Amino acid sequence: TCAFAGQKKVLAAYEEAVKCGYSGARAGRLHTPHGVFDTPMFMPVGTQATVKAVSPRELKEMGAQIILSNTYHLYLRPGTELVAEAGGLHRFMDWDGGILTDSGGFQVFSLGPLRKITEEGAAFRSHIDGSTQFLSPEIAIKAQMNLGADIIMAFDECIPYPAEYQYAKLSTERTTRWAERSQKAHTRSGQALFAIVQGGMYQDLRRVSANDLVSLDFPGYGIGGLSVGEPKPVMYEMLEQTVPLLPENKPRYLMGVGTPDCLVEAVRYGIDMFDCVFPTRVARNGTAMTKSGRLVVKNAAYAKDFLPIDENCGCYACQNFSRAYIRHLLKADEIFGLRLTTIHNLYFLLDFTKKMRQAILEDRFLSFREEFLAQYCK
Numbered sequence: 001t002c003a004f005a006g007q008k009k010v011l012a013a014y015e016e017a018v019k020c021g022y023s024g025a026r027a028g029r030l031h032t033p034h035g036v037f038d039t040p041m042f043m044p045v046g047t048q049a050t051v052k053a054v055s056p057r058e059l060k061e062m063g064a065q066i067i068l069s070n071t072y073h074l075y076l077r078p079g080t081e082l083v084a085e086a087g088g089l090h091r092f093m094d095w096d097g098g099i100l101t102d103s104g105g106f107q108v109f110s111l112g113p114l115r116k117i118t119e120e121g122a123a124f125r126s127h128i129d130g131s132t133q134f135l136s137p138e139i140a141i142k143a144q145m146n147l148g149a150d151i152i153m154a155f156d157e158c159i160p161y162p163a164e165y166q167y168a169k170l171s172t173e174r175t176t177r178w179a180e181r182s183q184k185a186h187t188r189s190g191q192a193l194f195a196i197v198q199g200g201m202y203q204d205l206r207r208v209s210a211n212d213l214v215s216l217d218f219p220g221y222g223i224g225g226l227s228v229g230e231p232k233p234v235m236y237e238m239l240e241q242t243v244p245l246l247p248e249n250k251p252r253y254l255m256g257v258g259t260p261d262c263l264v265e266a267v268r269y270g271i272d273m274f275d276c277v278f279p280t281r282v283a284r285n286g287t288a289m290t291k292s293g294r295l296v297v298k299n300a301a302y303a304k305d306f307l308p309i310d311e312n313c314g315c316y317a318c319q320n321f322s323r324a325y326i327r328h329l330l331k332a333d334e335i336f337g338l339r340l341t342t343i344h345n346l347y348f349l350l351d352f353t354k355k356m357r358q359a360i361l362e363d364r365f366l367s368f369r370e371e372f373l374a375q376y377c378k
């Protein structure tokens, strides 16, 4: 924590991590204005100021610590000034845990019909009403200060995959200049601004991006531009190149990841924080996550299966309902069905990261990883 004593604007301090000698895995504690949180951690995604189909009370009950929201979406609707007038995002959505907002860069490129990226920022058309919009580091930071999240992200470009070396190089250099502009625009104390490492799938660009951002001295670092369709071994190789260059006493957040096998590998490289829409998204089409892989509870095979999704799971769905009942609800398009599969999938990932933390603290992470990967079929 003392590492952050000198940081005037930072509250996302990072207690001395408990390191496992044989891997980069570490168990840490993240200090924010809304509490101290355990890592490794999974962060449920609440894109439009709600984690779809579950309430803040249920999120708290299942052990969620920090949730994500999207600047891009809230900027377009209902507007970040409105959220500020409502008392900020925590008040607006009645969530008193931690909140992290993404800066909008990724969503502009992945959602809105993109118009144009220049040194100044990104012009795009709103996916809601087609209106012409523009985001820059200054606008994205102002919007995030309005929302009042505990951790906010620098405005970056998530380089598409695949990308030519030259494009990746120029984009990464611009993202570093945007990070500096984000830093200058960030004037809200009690809020931590994380930079985002880019570099495409090029080892040298990843190292340059990490070193440049570390020298700008941020309280934490996102690793972006991954989980964008690249083969998993390539993602792991980029982690191997990047993570060791990031300060040990600062949190590392692997953006948009992911499935349990990716989480256990990324923790091994020293990642602390994860987010992914996957668990909530696949839940809504009837797929449950288990330690042996995915279970499509909507399948006819489960019509008369009166066991829970996972009899060792402590979630509300598995403690009280059968696969047959949940399948019935999903087939009948009952909203409660989506709620139960979402509750299970979120609980599964939150519990999985808690189990990894315990394994690290007990110095048995690598055997935990071996056992898990042996049982989990991707």
Ligand SMILES: Nc1cc(CSc2ncc[nH]2)c2nc(N)[nH]c(=O)c2c1
Binding pocket: 045, 068, 069, 070, 102, 103, 104, 105, 106, 107, 153, 156, 157, 158, 159, 196, 223, 224, 225, 226, 227, 228, 255, 256, 257, 275, 276, 277
């Ligand atoms: N894979 C991936 C995912 C996300 C979205 S993380 C998220 N936002 C909201 C929910 N989840 C990314 N976001 C940014 N800003 N940059 C990236 O490179 C990037 C890469």
Ligand SMILES: [Zn+2]
Binding pocket: 309, 310, 313, 314, 315, 316, 317, 318, 319, 343, 344, 345, 347
């Ligand atoms: Zn469950």
